[in-house]
Amino acid sequence: MNQGIQNRDIVVAALRHAAPYVRLYRRKTFVIKAGGEVFADAASTRALIEQVAILHQVGIRVVLVHGGGPQNTKLADSLGVETRMVEGRRVTDERTLEVATMVLNGQINTQIVAMCRELDLPAIGVSGVDAGLVRARRRAPVKVAGHAEPVDYGFVGDIETVDPSVLQTQIDNGLLPVVSPLSADEHGTLLNINADTVAAALASALGAAKLVLSTGAPGILEDRNNPASLVSYVDLAGLGRMREAGQLADGMLPKAKAIEAAIRGGVSRVHVISYKVPDSLLLEIFTNEGTGTLVVENTATLSKEEQSPAG
Secondary structure, three states, X not given: OXXXXXXXXXXXXHHHHHHHHHHHHOOOEEEEEEOHHHHOOHHHHHHHHHHHHHHHHOOOEEEEEEOOHHHHHHHHHHOOOOOOEEOOEEOEOHHXXXXXXXXXXXXXXXXXXXXXXXXXXXXXXXXXXXXXXXXXXXXXXXXXXXXXXXXXXXXXXXXXXXXXXXXXXXXXXXXXXXXXXXXXOOOOOXXXXXXXXXXXXXXXXXXXXXXXXXXOOOXXXXXXXXXXXXXXXXXXXXXXXXXXXXXXXXXXXXXXXXXXXXXXXXXXXXXXXXXXXXXXXXXXXXXXXXXXXXXXXXXXXXXXXXXXXXX
């Protein structure tokens, strides 16, 4: 077969395969959270934003929430600021908060919006501070397993309320909000919030059809030391069993809590995918097979296609 004809047939087949998903998700809202590692270089940033642009162009309403962990650590190290993590969450003193503000609201948010401009994607950068989008309170010291004394996370916030109208207005006007997870309390004190937590809260408040967590891991792993032990789908009960068995650790612990919060908040599908897999976002949305882990409230509600071994 002529190579040109073969390529044409592949393109047509792909479009036909994607069409039902486009019809299903058109004008639905997706919240996509991408960790800071995604934005560590221009190539991976562009790869993700190109996929987000396709979702936007076919009529899916996208809110992109970003983290900035690696960049925070890198800048903190260069400034001589100690980085301390407890159960995958960053302890944030005054100097660490200054670093987080520079990285999240300055470097990464602006970098993403600039890439969106290059791809003619109408994005607008915001943070949880803007127009009261996310209102939070400073977290009180908490007991953490393995620590004799309660852990004071410093200027870390727990979400009190979310005002979805701040984003809904932008979405309704055809814009793509790019959200930094920084917030503030009622006195205007800046607070750092885990980006997975913010993404879950926004997804619930917006009535999102999907929450997608794009990370460096292939998805949720049966054995966190074995990338080949990918769990294709799991429900909240199964996720709880994995946590109790010690199968979730470090950064996956706050992700698990965020997943649970999103599903209990009305988000029916949460996906954990790897940005390292080419076109992982598009494959997860527009194919049954997907690439990562699908989390739902109860796996009994999954279709046969979603429960297929490949999916």
